[in-house]
Amino acid sequence: MGKHSAGLLEKVLLRRTRAFWSRAARQAATVDLSVLRQQRTEARILRHKLDELTYHADNRLALPRIGSTSFPKPAGTDWSWRPQLWRGALPFKGLSAVESKTRLGDEATIFHDCQISELxxxxxxxxxxxxxxxxxxxxxxxxxxxxFLSLVLDLPQSATDGLLKRHLVRMEAIVEVEKxxxxxxxxxVRHGPNTEQIVRELPLYDDKVMVEFDLAYTKLNEKRVEAIWVDLIxxxxxxxxxxxxDVTFSRNPRAEL
Structure with missing residues (x-):
């Protein structure tokens, strides 16, 4: 009963507050200047609080939800991953004059050899x-x-667990370019003292792009896989x-020939 009464009282107060500011807005052109000055101060304070509420509401209610790891995967997928950079907020929104080896979260790093960075x-x-x-x-x-300019993504340890030569590693991305x-x-893929490399060009004729890396054509030592990373060049x-x-990765065994 107490909660019901409190909720009803808040609704009444909210209606009265809206009515007050609607009336103040209509009378702003003729009201006494001393009253208008006081109302302007109060309106600015209220606007700041409302902007703060709207900012947090938009951030939390916007699609998709923060932390989402959901994306379509091929049949038979036994591992999938979306890097932190695309699923959660970084400590900073933006960087200018970005230096080489700048870390973007725990899994991504920018590399370049510019003398003067205009990135x-x-x-x-x-x-x-x-x-x-x-x-x-x-x-x-x-x-x-x-x-050169590259974005290096360090795949998690789970990507190496059970990795076989018969695996296909898929990368999907949504890319927009100005020109x-x-x-x-x-x-x-580092295995022991050796590193296997497979290069694919992203087909940018569509916003959503996909490339697959077929490990069957490598000399991968399945028993010594230590680390996996991807360079976007x-x-x-x-x-x-x-x-x-968006950038996502998944892994599935290729069909037996």
Whole structure:
């Protein structure tokens, strides 16, 4: 009963508050200036609180939900993963003049060899219904005096567990570019003293792109797999904007021949 009464009282107070500010807005052109000055101060304080509420509400209620690891996977998938960069908020929203070896969370690192960095990065909140990842990454490149630019993603230890030569490793991404450029994905698998590498070019004729790395064509020592990482290599990125709305990985055994 107490909770019901409190809720009813809040609704009454809210209606009266809305009525007060609606009346104040209508009378703003003719009310005494001393009253108007006081109302303006109160309105600014109220607006700040409302903007704060709206910001947090939009962030929590927007689709998709923060921390989401959901995405379509091929039949037979035995491992899947979305990097932290696309599923949770970073400690910072954006960076400018990004230096080489800058870490973006625990799993992603930027590498380049520019003398003067004119690279900026910004994490975006995905709000489109088509987006499954909570966040995206936007990269703006202005003058580029280096020879390479890459984003390295360290796959978790779970990606190495049970990894076999008969596995296909799939990478899917949603990519937006301001103007055409080439993006390559290089899968690296370290086993003992050796590292196997497979390179695929991302087909950017569609927003959603997919590449597969077939480990059957490598000399992988299944008993000595230690680490896996992927380099996203951007060729000729100068004066371009690249947005990675989502990046996901999955693994499934290839069909026996």
């Amino acid at each position: 900026s990065l910004r994490q975006l909140r995905n709000t489109r219904e088509a987006d499954l990842a909570p966040y995206g990454l936007r990269m703006d490149v202005f003058r580029f005096d280096g020879s 055409p450029l080439e993006i390559f994905a290089r899968l690296n 951007f060729e000729g990125p100068e004066m371009n904007q690249v947005t990675l709305r």
